[in-house]
Amino acid sequence: MTTNPPKLSQAEQTQTDKTAIPFKKIIVPLAIFAACLLVPYFWNFHGAWGNQGDFGAFGDFFGGILNPILGFATVTLLIWSLNIQLNELSLSRKELSLSRKELALTRQELAETKEETALSRRAMEAQVEHLQKEAKLNEITRLINDLKIKINVQLSAKFVPHAFRLDSHIQNIHEDFSTFASIINDPIEHSYFRIWYIRKAQREIQVDNFGQTMPNPNAKGWCELERLVTCFCRLIIKYDEISPSDEFNSVYIYEAYNYLAPLCETLRSEQLIKTMKDLNFEFIAIPKPRLDF
Numbered sequence: 624m625t626t627n628p629p630k631l632s633q634a635e636q637t638q639t640d641k642t643a644i645p646f647k648k649i650i651v652p653l654a655i656f657a658a659c660l661l662v663p664y665f666w667n668f669h670g671a672w673g674n675q676g677d678f679g680a681f682g683d684f685f686g687g688i689l690n691p692i693l694g695f696a697t698v699t700l701l702i703w704s705l706n707i708q709l710n711e712l713s714l715s716r717k718e719l720s721l722s723r724k725e726l727a728l729t730r731q732e733l734a735e736t737k738e739e740t741a742l743s744r745r746a747m748e749a750q751v752e753h754l755q756k757e758a759k760l761n762e763i764t765r766l767i768n769d770l771k772i773k774i775n776v777q778l779s780a781k782f783v784p785h786a787f788r789l790d791s792h793i794q795n796i797h798e799d800f801s802t803f804a805s806i807i808n809d810p811i812e813h814s815y816f817r818i819w820y821i822r823k824a825q826r827e828i829q830v831d832n833f834g835q836t837m838p839n840p841n842a843k844g845w846c847e848l849e850r851l852v853t854c855f856c857r858l859i860i861k862y863d864e865i866s867p868s869d870e871f872n873s874v875y876i877y878e879a880y881n882y883l884a885p886l887c888e889t890l891r892s893e894q895l896i897k898t899m900k901d902l903n904f905e906f907i908a909i910p911k912p913r914l915d916f
Contacts, residue, residue: 856902
């Protein structure tokens with residue numbers, strides 16, 4: 624915004640023009656008036672220059688008339704000079720007042736501009752922050768969807784039947800447990816001995832009655848499933864920290880819980896139990912049932 628300086632009024636402009644009268648316009652009339660004084664002299668003294676007495680009389684005559692006139696002119700010039708100085712001082716004060724007003728307006732404009740700039744900067748920063756959050760959420764959502772596909776593929780993978788040692792008995796995993804999902808989703812009370820073995824066999828190396836190692840051919844699959852579910856839950860926790868929507872967050876959190884809870888009950892690894900607590904869910908271990916076979 625550009626501020627134009629206020630203009631002087633017409634009366635002030637006229638007064639300024641009057642005070643700017645050249646000095647010669649006063650001196651010339653005074654000189655003509657002084658020259659006119661010579662006319663009575665030559666008229667009274669018959670047009671002659673006369674003797675010294677005549678000059679003395681002329682001096683007295685000229686001084687008696689001219690001195691009051693010059694005194695009056697001096698006073699007039701003094702008043703005129705003072706008037707000019709007063710007018711200049713008044714104009715200077717007005718210009719100073721106008722300059723102060725312009726300075727005040729300029730400061731106000733600068734303050735308003737600064738405030739507008741600050742508001743624009745905050746709005747831009749908020750927009751940039753929002754875009755950054757949206758970009759992070761979109762990337763996390765993409766990774767979550769990719770992990771869901773991988774988890775479902777791993778759950779659908781074939782579970783290899785095998786023998787295992789339970790106390791002093793050698794047991795077999797039957798064909799009815801065809802996938803990892805069938806192990807996880809099987810009721811605990813009917814398949815707890817198998818789940819207990821899966822937990823133990825993944826951490827320990829079992830040996831049969833003849834000293835032969837009894838490896839778990841599915842241990843690698845369980846480790847991969849544990850890793851995928853843990854990463855999935857970590858992404859859900861990160862999404863919950865960034866996203867302001869509680870509705871979406873709750874859906875994702877319970878989806879993570881549906882993957883995590885049965886796997887945590889099956890494997891009971893420290894990492895899975897810690898992830899369960901990070902999701903604000905309490906892990907309650909089902910006690911080992913009595914095995915009668």
